[in-house]
Amino acid sequence: MSASEPGLSGRPDRRWLFTFCLAWAGTATALFGPIQILLPNQLEHLAPGDKERALAWVLGAGALLSMIVNPVVGALSDRTVSRSGPRVPWIAGGSLLGLAGLVVLGFARDVVQVAVLWCAVQAALNASWSALSALVPDRIPDRRRGAVAGYVGLSQVVGIAFAALLATVFPGVSGYLACAASLAVLILPLLFAEQRLTRGLGAARRGSDLRTFVAGFWIDPRRFPDFFWAWSTRFLINLSNALALTYTLYFLRDKLHVADAEEGVLLLGGVNLAAIVLSVVLAGYASDRLGRRKVFVIASSLVMAAASAVIAARPSWPVVVACAFVLGIGFGIYTAVDFALITQVLPASDSRAQNMGTLNIANSLPxxxxxxxxxxxxxAGSGYQMLYALSGLVAVGGAILVGRITSVR
Structure with missing residues (x-):
C-alpha cells in the first residue's frame, strides 16, 4: 500500500511531519521520565535496602506486558475501521490511558502498587507507540524514510532529555503530573492532523478470523530471513543500550559518588542530546542519498560498543560525560537508519502495524x-564495570548480525 493510497491516508506534508515528531517526543517524555529518574527514586524510598531488585522487577514486568501489547495492538490497528483511519483510535486511546496511569502512579505507596500501575502505563503507551510506528511505512515512501526516521529519532531523544529535565525540576508526584501534561499537549496536534488527512477517505481494512489473526504473529525466518536478522539486530542493540542505561542514576550515586545524581542524569542527557542532534538527521539524509543502510548500522553499533568499553575500563565522571557524547553520535546514527531499514523488510503491506509490533518486541524484550x-x-564487587563491558560486547553482536541482511544495502 503506497503512502497515498485511498482508504488509508492523504499525502503527508511538513506540517504533518512536525506534528508526528511532537507525538514521538510526547510519548518518549511520558515513558522515560519515570524510567530515568522518577521510578528509581520512588523505589529507593519504598525499598531502600533492595532498590536494584525492586527496579528490575517493576521495569521488567512493564516491559514484558508491553512486549505482548505491541504486536497485538498492531494487528488490531491493521483491522480497525474508523473515520479517523486505523491508527488514530489507538494513538488517542493509548495516550489517554497512559496519561491517567501516570497521574495515579505518583501516589503509589508500595512496590506492588508501583508495579501494577507502571504495567498499565507501559501497556497503554505501547499501544499508542505501535500505531505511531506504523504511520511511517503507511505514509512515507522508501526513498524518504531515512530522513524521516532521523527526525523521529531526534524527537525521541528530545523527549527523553525533556523527561529528565521535568523529573529533576519536578520530583515525585509533580514529576509524574508534568510528564502526563506534556504527553497531552504534544500528542493532540497529530490527532488533528490525522483527522485532516483522512477526512472523506474512509478506512476500510481487511478482516480475518481468529485463526488467521493469531497465525499472523508468526513470521517464518526461513521465508523472511531479512526480517529475522533485522529483528535480531534491533534486539541486541537495544539490549546493549538498556544494559548501559537502566541503572544510570544508581551508577552515578553509588559508584561515582556524584553529589547530585539527578542533575548528573540531566547533564548526561543534554550531552547525549547534543551529539544526537549532530548525527541523527544527517545520518538519515546520507543514508537516503547513498541508498545504503547497513554500513551506517554497523558503524553506529561499533561506536556504541567502544564507548561502553571505555566506561568499563575507566569509570569516572569526566569519562562518562565524554562517552555520553560518543554514545549519542552512535545512537543517533543507529536510530535514524535502523528505523528506515526495518520498514524495508516488512513481509506484508496490509499488516504493517502488526509486523512493526512484532519488531517492537525487540525494543521491549531487552x-x-x-x-x-x-x-x-x-x-558484585566490580559490577558496573562488568555491566558496561557486557553492553559493549552485545553491541558488537548487533553489528555482526546486520550484515546478514541481503535485501537492503
Whole structure:
C-alpha cells in the first residue's frame, strides 16, 4: 500500500511531519521520565535496602506486558475501521490511558502498587507507540524514510532529555503530573492532523478470523530471513543500550559518588542530546542519498560498543560525560537508519502495524532482560564495570548480525 493510497491516508506534508515528531517526543517524555529518574527514586524510598531488585522487577514486568501489547495492538490497528483511519483510535486511546496511569502512579505507596500501575502505563503507551510506528511505512515512501526516521529519532531523544529535565525540576508526584501534561499537549496536534488527512477517505481494512489473526504473529525466518536478522539486530542493540542505561542514576550515586545524581542524569542527557542532534538527521539524509543502510548500522553499533568499553575500563565522571557524547553520535546514527531499514523488510503491506509490533518486541524484550541481567551484576564487587563491558560486547553482536541482511544495502 503506497503512502497515498485511498482508504488509508492523504499525502503527508511538513506540517504533518512536525506534528508526528511532537507525538514521538510526547510519548518518549511520558515513558522515560519515570524510567530515568522518577521510578528509581520512588523505589529507593519504598525499598531502600533492595532498590536494584525492586527496579528490575517493576521495569521488567512493564516491559514484558508491553512486549505482548505491541504486536497485538498492531494487528488490531491493521483491522480497525474508523473515520479517523486505523491508527488514530489507538494513538488517542493509548495516550489517554497512559496519561491517567501516570497521574495515579505518583501516589503509589508500595512496590506492588508501583508495579501494577507502571504495567498499565507501559501497556497503554505501547499501544499508542505501535500505531505511531506504523504511520511511517503507511505514509512515507522508501526513498524518504531515512530522513524521516532521523527526525523521529531526534524527537525521541528530545523527549527523553525533556523527561529528565521535568523529573529533576519536578520530583515525585509533580514529576509524574508534568510528564502526563506534556504527553497531552504534544500528542493532540497529530490527532488533528490525522483527522485532516483522512477526512472523506474512509478506512476500510481487511478482516480475518481468529485463526488467521493469531497465525499472523508468526513470521517464518526461513521465508523472511531479512526480517529475522533485522529483528535480531534491533534486539541486541537495544539490549546493549538498556544494559548501559537502566541503572544510570544508581551508577552515578553509588559508584561515582556524584553529589547530585539527578542533575548528573540531566547533564548526561543534554550531552547525549547534543551529539544526537549532530548525527541523527544527517545520518538519515546520507543514508537516503547513498541508498545504503547497513554500513551506517554497523558503524553506529561499533561506536556504541567502544564507548561502553571505555566506561568499563575507566569509570569516572569526566569519562562518562565524554562517552555520553560518543554514545549519542552512535545512537543517533543507529536510530535514524535502523528505523528506515526495518520498514524495508516488512513481509506484508496490509499488516504493517502488526509486523512493526512484532519488531517492537525487540525494543521491549531487552527492557525485560536487562534489569534481570544487570541486577546481580551490579551487586558484585566490580559490577558496573562488568555491566558496561557486557553492553559493549552485545553491541558488537548487533553489528555482526546486520550484515546478514541481503535485501537492503
Amino acid at each position: 527492557q525485560v532482560l536487562a534489569p534481570a541481567i544487570a541486577a546481580p551484576i551490579v551487586t
